[in-house]
Amino acid sequence: MNLFKDNSKLFFLTCLPDNISAIISVFLMMGVxxxxxxxxxxIDVLVGEFVTNGSKFSLIMISISFLAFLIGILIEKKKKIIFLLKQLTSILILYIFIGFSCFYYNLLSLVASNDYRDExxxxxxxxDIYIEDHPDEDYDDIVKYYKKKLYLESLLHVVSLAILVYYYNVTTVFINKKEKEYNGENEILFEKFNSSNRNSNINSNITTNETATNTK
Structure with missing residues (x-):
């Protein structure tokens, strides 16, 4: 399909230039x-501050990484700082790992809840928390509501992580593409430099020979 012909862009942004697509993708993925x-x-209220602090740290980490990636794109014509682009893949894979760890723990907690009533x-x-403020509500209905809510959130969680895995693959291809472009430009500049040196040497030799001939 034409939508997937360019793996360096999100499938719905293939019609855009590379850098514009990459910039838009960053803002979309930040939302994800x-x-x-x-x-x-x-369910961090049940697991204490560890998950909360870890999640906050990972969000700050990926936000800084996205910012560095944007800087790398915006200044690429002035200076080829490829590491500003490449760092995103490492940070992104770490963020995804943390996300899947939390997903696994959350899902395990939900599944275990079916076997334990009090513990x-x-x-x-x-x-129990909700019924304290709404004593007139039906308790069983509240339990059903939270079951449905938490499982839907788990589904949303795994979908968001799947999108990030897809974006990781897109970003990897994009960075490889940029790296090849940079290397190609460097090779062209190197060839021009060598060609200029060769021409300079030839001209110098011609001048030397002409001088020697005139002297004779």
């Missing part, structure tokens, strides 16, 4: 990362 961040913390049940925990 924010969604993933909130999904990482979907460890996420659905009842949230229902």
């Amino acid at each position: 990362c924010i969604v993933s961040y909130h999904m990482n913390r979907m 460890y049940n996420v659905h009842y925990y949230y229902a």
Whole structure:
């Protein structure tokens, strides 16, 4: 399909120039990362500050990485700083790993909740909190609501992570493409430099020979 002919861009941005597509993609993926961040913390009230702090750190980390990536794109014509582009893939894979770790823990907590009523049940925990402020509500309906809500959030979580995995592949291809362009430009400049030196040497030899002939 034509939509997927250029793997260095998100499939719906293939009609745009490389750099414009990359810049738009950064802002879109930042939104996906924010969604993933909130999904990482979907049951953080039960696990303490570790997940909360880890999720905050990962969001700050990926935000800085996106900013560096944008700087690398915007200044590329002035100076080829390829490492500003390449750093994103390393940070992104770390962010995805943290996200999948949180997803696994959250899903495991939800599945375990089906076997434990008092000791460890996420659905009842949230229902208990809600019923304190809404004593007239039906408790069983509240439990069903939180079950549905948390499983839908888990689905949204895995979808957001899948999008980030796709973006990681796109970014890798984009960076490889840029690196080849930079290397190609360097080779052209090197050839021009060598050609200029050869021409200079030839002209110098001609001048020397003419001088020697005139002297004779």
